[in-house]
Amino acid sequence: MSESDEKTLAPQGSGSLRPKAREALKAARIVFLDAGYDGATMDEIARVAAISKATLYAHFSSKAALFEELIRVECRAVNANLYVPDPQNDSIEAELRKVAANFRRIFAQREGLDIFRILIPVAPRFPRLAEVFYEEGPGAAIRQIATYLAALSRAGRVRISDPDLAAHQFLALVAEDTKLAGALAFPRPRAREVDHLIDSGIAMFLDFYKA
Template sequence: MTARDMQIHRGRKFDQVLDGARQVFLSDGFEGASVDEIARVSRVSKATIYSYFADKRQMFTEVVRSECNRQAELALKLIDKDRPPQEVLTEAARQLLGIVLSDFSQRVFRICVAEADRFPELGRAFYESGPVLGRRRLCEYLRAAEARGELAIDDFDLAADQFAELCKATLWSRAVFGIQSEFDEAEIDRIAGEASKTFLARYGA
């Protein structure tokens, strides 16, 4: 049984512990993070932490899951799915770029890659809470737009993955390799607009 499979016990100070764990993991990485430090930052005892989580891996997995879900839900609230594909996809691209270029996403991605051989469940948690969730939500819109005759798509999962890769063009690789850490709105808008236009050139009805 992996940490991911174990039940999480929630209590009065659960969110407090989760916030402290988030700070420590992002600051020290997975290997460098200690339960003692998480307890100190969270202002709780180690016993309280272990009453919620079986181990450090389960704690990290929950930090990733909760933050990815929060970012995804926030992004979706800003998108009106009844608007035309050009508008919706351009805004979706902006939101996606905001997420993948965020400090949280960059740091967690590096942690998951660094620990992939020893703890593959960490990367699985990030993948399922981030890219998989995003693809599922985008597919919902693509199917609705296709039903309205606005798009012509046979493989919705593939189309959603292609859109995500178009959005990450040039910017994500520069960020993840530490070449560039800040991106202005004009640059993000340009990439988002081009991703939308390229996608619609292939899938527009």
């Protein structure tokens, strides 16, 4: 059985995982972070999880399947901490500022980039893993912001014909630098610089999409 055969990937429901599978995921995170995707082995993951290799394969048919489930769990954990903007709030600026600050804070803490760092070197070989990461991670955040912007547009408070595109543009204005800086472990920018970046980004965004 090949550990890297992408054809064996199958979605796993993290909410229904059994205790042994959850232990395997915890161990997999440790091993993947230490050795990277290519350096990690199912033998080592089973050893760290204190389960047999047969038990590990009973829950995850391959290393790729295990990594896919880890991506899902990690991304959902990060997204659970995303701020959900309120379209009923009178101040659009205040809500967008909360979204921007919250998004930057999550990635400044590095946890949001751990799996991203592991995935980048192998993404060309495993496009499904990259798709899962995007859909469960950044894609989910963008959809949440797009839902908020669509509600504002329906209420006539902004004029946005493509909320999904606008959500992409907003995050690019206020948080694009976090990806590269976080991936390269650069020092965090000063709070004054971050505030200026967020405020100017919001001003540009709202000026373009004003009703």
